[in-house]
Amino acid sequence: MPSDPPSALPADTPPAVSDPLEARHVLEFPGGYTRSTGPVIGRFLTELRDRRIVGVRTAGARVLVPPLEYDPDTGEAVTGEYVEVGPAGTVQAWAWVSAPRAGHPLDRPFAWATIRMDGADTSLVHAVDAGAAKAMRPGLRVRPRWRERPSGDITDIECFVPEVTMISAPVRAEYRVRPGAALTRFFTKIKDGVLLGGRCAACDQVYVPYRTSCPSCGALIEEEREVADTGTVTTFAINNLPDPRAPEVPFVSAYILLDGTDIPMIALVGGVPAHEVRQGMRVRAVWVPPEERTMPMANIRWFAPTGEPDVDLSADAPGGEA
Amino acid sequence: MRDVAIVAFAQTTHTGHDTGLTEAEMLHPVIEEVRRATGLSRFGFTCSGSCDYLAGAPFSFVSALDALGAWPPISESHVEMDAAFALYEAWVRLQHGDIDSALVYGFGKSSTGELREIMTLQLDPYYLAPLGLDQVSYAALQAAALGRDRTELDEIVRRSRADGRANPHALDLPDPSGAEYEVEPLRPYDIAPITDGAAAIVLAAGDLARELAENPAYIGGIAHRIEPHYLGMRDLSRSPSAADAARAAGVGKGPVDVAELHVQFSHEEPILRAALELPEDTVINPSGGPLAANPVMATGLIRLGEAARRILDGGARRAVAHATSGPCLQQNLVAVLESAPSSQEGARRG
Numbered sequence: 259m260p261s262d263p264p265s266a267l268p269a270d271t272p273p274a275v276s277d278p279l280e281a282r283h284v285l286e287f288p289g290g291y292t293r294s295t296g297p298v299i300g301r302f303l304t305e306l307r308d309r310r311i312v313g314v315r316t317a318g319a320r321v322l323v324p325p326l327e328y329d330p331d332t333g334e335a336v337t338g339e340y341v342e343v344g345p346a347g348t349v350q351a352w353a354w355v356s357a358p359r360a361g362h363p364l365d366r367p368f369a370w371a372t373i374r375m376d377g378a379d380t381s382l383v384h385a386v387d388a389g390a391a392k393a394m395r396p397g398l399r400v401r402p403r404w405r406e407r408p409s410g411d412i413t414d415i416e417c418f419v420p421e422v423t424m425i426s427a428p429v430r431a432e433y434r435v436r437p438g439a440a441l442t443r444f445f446t447k448i449k450d451g452v453l454l455g456g457r458c459a460a461c462d463q464v465y466v467p468y469r470t471s472c473p474s475c476g477a478l479i480e481e482e483r484e485v486a487d488t489g490t491v492t493t494f495a496i497n498n499l500p501d502p503r504a505p506e507v508p509f510v511s512a513y514i515l516l517d518g519t520d521i522p523m524i525a526l527v528g529g530v531p532a533h534e535v536r537q538g539m540r541v542r543a544v545w546v547p548p549e550e551r552t553m554p555m556a557n558i559r560w561f562a563p564t565g566e567p568d569v570d571l572s573a574d575a576p577g578g579e580a
Numbered sequence: 581m582r583d584v585a586i587v588a589f590a591q592t593t594h595t596g597h598d599t600g601l602t603e604a605e606m607l608h609p610v611i612e613e614v615r616r617a618t619g620l621s622r623f624g625f626t627c628s629g630s631c632d633y634l635a636g637a638p639f640s641f642v643s644a645l646d647a648l649g650a651w652p653p654i655s656e657s658h659v660e661m662d663a664a665f666a667l668y669e670a671w672v673r674l675q676h677g678d679i680d681s682a683l684v685y686g687f688g689k690s691s692t693g694e695l696r697e698i699m700t701l702q703l704d705p706y707y708l709a710p711l712g713l714d715q716v717s718y719a720a721l722q723a724a725a726l727g728r729d730r731t732e733l734d735e736i737v738r739r740s741r742a743d744g745r746a747n748p749h750a751l752d753l754p755d756p757s758g759a760e761y762e763v764e765p766l767r768p769y770d771i772a773p774i775t776d777g778a779a780a781i782v783l784a785a786g787d788l789a790r791e792l793a794e795n796p797a798y799i800g801g802i803a804h805r806i807e808p809h810y811l812g813m814r815d816l817s818r819s820p821s822a823a824d825a826a827r828a829a830g831v832g833k834g835p836v837d838v839a840e841l842h843v844q845f846s847h848e849e850p851i852l853r854a855a856l857e858l859p860e861d862t863v864i865n866p867s868g869g870p871l872a873a874n875p876v877m878a879t880g881l882i883r884l885g886e887a888a889r890r891i892l893d894g895g896a897r898r899a900v901a902h903a904t905s906g907p908c909l910q911q912n913l914v915a916v917l918e919s920a921p922s923s924q925e926g927a928r929r930g
Contacts, residue, residue, distance in 0.1 A: 285636035291705070299706050322813070324707050330808035351816065353720030354764035361697060361712030370717050370763075372725070372812050381812030383708060383721070391764055412710050 298327045301340060307410040311402070313378050315339040323378035324412075343377035346421060349398040350374055350381050354391040363417055369394045373418060385417040393420060437554075444468040445554035447484070451545055455519055457481040463520040487543035489516035489523075489561070490569045496532045503556075508532045514541060514561055529562030538568035583921035584674050585789040585796030587782050588617040589885035589892070591749050594777035594873040598691040603635065607647040607687045607778045614683070614780045618792045623782070624679025626656045627670045629663030629686040630877045633698045644687060655679075662686060662842075663779070664880030664903030664913050670783055671802055680788040686878035687778035695774060695876065703907060704809055715907075716771060718811060720763040722908040723770070723847040725816035730765075733846040737769050737871055740843075744872020751775065751873050772844040777875025779882045789921075797888035797899070797917040803828035804913035811908055822855035822902065822912035829900075829914045836862045837896035840883035842904045844870050851909065852902060862900075866890075880904065884915060891919050 295303060298314060302325045305312045314325035314336045321341050328335055352371040358364055363385045371394070372381035387403065388394050400418035408414035437445060440456075444467040447454040455466035456479040463474065466485050471478055494512035497504070503526070504511075510532050513522035527535050529544065541561035551557045590613035592606060599606075615621055626648065630641045637643075641658050650656065657673075659666045663686020670682035690698075699715035700708075737756040744750035756769040782792070789796040805821035805828070807814055826832070839862050843849045849864065858864070865871075867886040870879045880903025890896035897919045905911040 283636055285633070293705055295706065303706070324810070324812075326808075326810065326813070330810075330813045351721050351725035353717055353724050353766070354761065355717060356761060356764070359697065359712065359714055361700065361714070363711055370713065370721050372721060372816070380810075383713065383718075383811050384711065412707050 296327060298325045298336065301325065303410040303412070303414075305340070305342075306412070306414045307408045309404050309408060309414075310342055311344045311375060311382075311415075312340045313343050313375070313380075315341060320379040321377060322380050323375050323382055341377060343375040344402070345376075346399055346401045347373040347375040347378070347382065347418070349386065349394065349396055349400060351396060352386065352394045352398075354394065356391075363413060367391075368417065371400070371418070373400060384412075384415060387417045387419050399423075440469045441467060443482075448554045448557050449551055451548065451557075453485050453487055453516060453543070455483045455485045455516075457483050464518060465521050466516055466519045466523050483518070485519050486517040487545075487558075488564060489514040489519075489541060490571070491527065491535065491537055491539040491541060491561075492522050492571060493537060494527060494535050496535075510535045512541075512561070525558065526560035527562070528560030536568065538571050540564045540566040540569065582675055582677060582785045583789065583798055584671055584783055584785045585793070585798045585921070586884065586888035586892070586917065587784045587789055587793040587796050588614040589779070589781050589888055590614045590617070591779040591878070591882055591885060592777045592875070593749055594751060594775045594875050596691075596751050596773055596775060598689060598776060602643075603630075603640065603687050603689060603778075604644050604646040606689070606776065607644055607685060607780075610778050610780045611647050611683070611685065614782045618681075618782050618784075620681055620782065620792070622654070623681045623683040624655065625670055625673045625682040626654055627658065627663075627666040627673070627682065627684050628656075629659045629661050629666040629684075629881065630688060631660055631698075633701055634688050634690055634693065634695075634876060636693060648683075661905050662877050662880035662903050664842075664884055664901075665804065665905065667781060667783070667881060667884055668802060668804060668913060671799060674783060674785045680785045682783040683780065684783065684881065685778065685780040686875075686881045688875050688877035689776040690774050690874075690876045691776050699907075707810060708907075716763050716766060718907045719771070719845040719847075720766045721811065722816040722851075723765050723845065726847050726851060727817070728847055728850055732850070733770060736843075736846045736849050740846075740865055740869050740871035741769075742868075743866055744868025747868050747872065749777075749873065750868040753872060766845065766847075770846040772870040772874035772879075773872075775874045775876070777873065777878055779875070779878040779885055781881060781885050781888070793892060795892050795894050795919060796921075797891035798919070798921045800898075800916040800918040800922045801829035801831075802913070802915040804911060806906070806911040809906065809910060814908070816908055817851070819851050819855040819909045819912060822852055822904075822909060822914065823857075825912050825914040826856040826900075829916050831856055831858075831900055831914060831916055833916075834898050834918075835859065836900050837898055838863045838866060838887060838890045839900040839902070840865055840867060840869065840887040841902045842870060842880045842883050844874060844879070844904075846871065848904075848909060852912075855912075856900065856902065856914065858900070880913065884917075887915075887917050891917055894919075 313321040313323035316329040350372040352369045369386040399421040402415040454468040456468045458472035460477045492513045510527040512527045515522040544559045590610045667684045696714040703709040741753045803825045805824040807821045884901040887899035887901035899917045901915045903913045
């Protein structure tokens with residue numbers, strides 16, 4: 259094929275390279291070669307046009323998909339018996355193309371695979387549109403996705419796609435919630451900049467937030483007690499998923515044992531890099547200024563380190579957990 | 581069977597880019613070198629291996645004859661394959677007994693086109709080529725079917741590239757690094773580099789072999805075998821055709837000092853090693869192999885040349901060379917090269 263003269267290059271030709279003696283040369287058979295298919299391959303492609311995948315049976319009763327004219331094991335001509343296979347098949351081996359080439363069947367990342375069609379004894383080579391490499395595995399069940407207008411070509415199967423094994427089930431319901439009597443009392447005091455607890459006289463335990471009955475003995479809690487806004491981190495978690503209450507990640511949520519209480523309260527820890535938060539760290543509530551206070555717990559931005567020495571939380575230490 | 585030996589071998593200093601020479605210009609010094617080494621200016625038979633699709637010009641192999649000077653007319657043939665298969669044809673031609681010498685050469689400039697897509701053109705036009713299945717993609721399917729450990733493949737590349745840096749004809753490539761994939765599971769460094777280059781070998785039969793070389797590398801056995809073309813008809817994790825060719829060539833009938841294998845992708849080495857049943861102590865691809873320089877259409881011939889060189893220089897007694905053609909090691913040629921002729925028992929052949 260002669261080189262195209264520069265004037266014949268299509269408009270999308272990249273600009274000429276700096277070497278004036280370097281030319282673009284295209285080898286092309288316009289319209290493609292016409293090739294006779296023969297009866298065996300022709301039958302396969304004809305069936306494909308009707309969206310059926312067939313194999314051919316060998317004298318040894320194996321089913322070759324795609325059909326060949328001769329049994330590759332024996333060299334004998336195959337029988338005239340065609341067998342419909344699939345439409346599903348099983349991936350044998352796969353290779354992942356993350357940057358498709360112009361000639362590839364898909365313009366987004368995809369897998370090449372050898373696919374054993376149901377009812378076949380050999381494997382078909384084709385593309386699998388699986389979205390991501392991690393969706394591919396030997397044994398994956400796939401089915402063909404057909405081209406809109408089949409013409410009798412191996413590309414009538416646009417590609418294969420995994421069988422359906424998973425669905426996404428939406429769940430959503432809306433509620434109107436209220437905090438209840440005890441929490442309403444607690445929140446009222448929060449708005450005033452006070453953390454309210456309750457003391458069970460029978461157990462001698464101070465609970466915060468305030469509650470009306472003791473979770474240990476069931477007795478009515480009659481004594482309100484305002485507690486300090488300082489405390490000690492007993493345990494904590496570093497969160498990497500944003501939350502409406504803490505949109506910046508990572509953030510730390512911690513159990514904080516407020517001074518003078520017996521049960522830790524869960525709250526955010528801030529004003530310190532997440533990796534520096536530790537058990538035993540002393541913290542103090544950071545209050546929103548009174549004129550900016552809105553939602554009850556949002557009135558405390560978070561708890562921030564006080565800079566005091568850490569508390570020893572081991573069981574036998576004074577003030578440690580029992 | 582006549583004793584036929586490799587008596588001379590030459591190759592270019594291969595490059596990873598187009599140096600601006602035509603194929604004939606690239607080939608000429610290599611032909612000159614084997615002519616000088618043997619003192620022969622004409623040969624009983626000439627056979628070459630090349631691929632017109634590499635240059636994109638029909639009959640480009642005919643223009644390469646300019647590198648020989650084919651007048652008065654010479655007896656010449658060509659295979660549209662790696663020149664290792666041209667060497668096979670020359671070996672058969674020498675068995676006719678009426679000539680004693682043959683020149684074999686191969687050349688290729690894969691820098692000028694898109695080799696990975698040019699290789700799609702060798703696939704069957706009904707089932708595979710329309711999919712645009714490229715060379716790296718089908719090799720990746722084979723690597724996936726084999727499923728070898730990444731550490732083992734990395735070590736093959738590391739060793740090949742280190743040996744290549746010590747070989748003045750091969751490319752200087754760094755130790756493998758990087759975690760990205762070309763086509764998963766193949767990383768870019770698992771793939772033989774794009775290379776331009778050429779090589780030539782002179783075969784001589786009978787007394788002429790002893791006259792032309794001090795230590796001729798006798799072809800003790802040579803055979804090639806082929807498998808079905810369609811990838812889905814094969815177990816890609818094995819190479820039964822390479823195993824058959826190795827048996828026919830008699831690889832297992834003696835120790836193997838050195839084996840030069842046509843490994844264009846790292847995972848092909850364990851497949852071939854198993855197929856050829858090479859002993860543990862055989863040195864594989866001391867030249868660096870194709871992973872260090874892959875002048876397509878000369879690469880397989882260079883395996884024969886590099887294996888022969890170990891015998892010609894007196895360093896090895898028995899070497900094996902392997903060459904391949906077609907997708908995923910479809911066709912395989914195996915030759916056993918020996919420091920002594922095997923005429924008393926008759927050379928094995930395929």
